[in-house]
Ligand SMILES: NC(=O)C1=CN([C@@H]2O[C@H](COP(=O)(O)OP(=O)(O)OC[C@H]3O[C@@H](n4cnc5c(N)ncnc54)[C@H](OP(=O)(O)O)[C@@H]3O)[C@@H](O)[C@H]2O)C=CC1
């Protein structure tokens with residue numbers, strides 16, 4: 001039987017966890033080949049010592065079958081899991097033409113909507129799934145990825161892929177022990193995640209408050225709710241039907257996260273790194289303008305965050 005080839009691109013917080021769990025499970029199993037795309041010292045450490053995955057339950061050291069420096073070194077793949085930040089996606093895709101066939105599944109786990117739209121347009125021959133994750137994870141140092149808390153969910157799916165293709169992927173995740181949820185209407189589920197992370201990332205980046213602090217201070221939690229409501233109107237104008245109880249549902253997710261957790265965009269602002277501002281905040285402002293929906297709080301936050309951008 002041909003091996004099912006899986007590539008994980010970007011071994012940071014998200015790629016380190018999901019790639020790491022797959023690599024651990026399939027290390028001694030011939031049915032699946034797991035490749036990581038990582039670079040520099042991180043790649044060197046993973047190759048030499050394995051990827052150290054620091055979980056609440058303890059530390060795992062995992063060894064993928066291959067670690068390559070660049071996406072163009074992958075060769076043809078059955079499944080490519082994208083775990084880079086949105087600002088790296090285009091550059092990564094420019095090196096993937098030789099890895100993608102009409103049978104390749106593309107699974108973006110980036111926050112946001114635009115990455116999925118981009119992959120669908122860039123690789124029309126492949127099948128781009130809808131996907132997103134709920135997890136708090138980050139690269140601690142080269143060769144080491146740390147996951148905070150035990151709450152994690154991988155949400156994915158496609159409206160019209162053959163059932164056996166979806167089933168095969170679901171089996172892969174189940175077998176590896178990945179907490180995953182398959183939906184035909186995964187687009188709405190990705191929007192649900194976006195309707196939580198976009199407000200949380202935008203407000204936490206501006207105020208530099210943790211999840212607990214955002215929820216604990218009334219003026220901040222009411223700003224979070226207002227952002228969620230503005231986003232919901234934009235989504236509705238685009239024909240995306242989000243649940244009635246969206247705001248309550250999202251606030252519950254914020255409560256479930258470790259209360260000392262920060263958002264990944266907030267951490268990028270803190271460290272003066274490039275950020276996903278355009279993807280996480282600017283997108284709603286632009287789509288609001290396009291669809292004639294007012295987004296006063298989003299627009300204000302976006303301008304303030306732009307001014308903070310180095
Ligand atoms: N972290 C989290 O808890 C969560 C993050 N997300 C979303 O998931 C996505 C990924 O986030 P996160 O894991 O935090 O990001 P990280 O910055 O931790 O990881 C991204 C990784 O991609 C690597 N990378 C970028 N370009 C290339 C390339 N050309 N070749 C090889 N490697 C490359 C980076 O390498 P290098 O270090 O060398 O730059 C980095 O290690 C984002 O959209 C984020 O918003 C969603 C839910 C939770």
Ligand SMILES: CC(C)(CO)C(=O)C(=O)O
Pocket residue numbers: 111133134135136137197200201257261262263264265
């Ligand atoms: C869930 C959360 C807030 C975890 O960090 C996230 O999605 C992000 O940071 O992008």
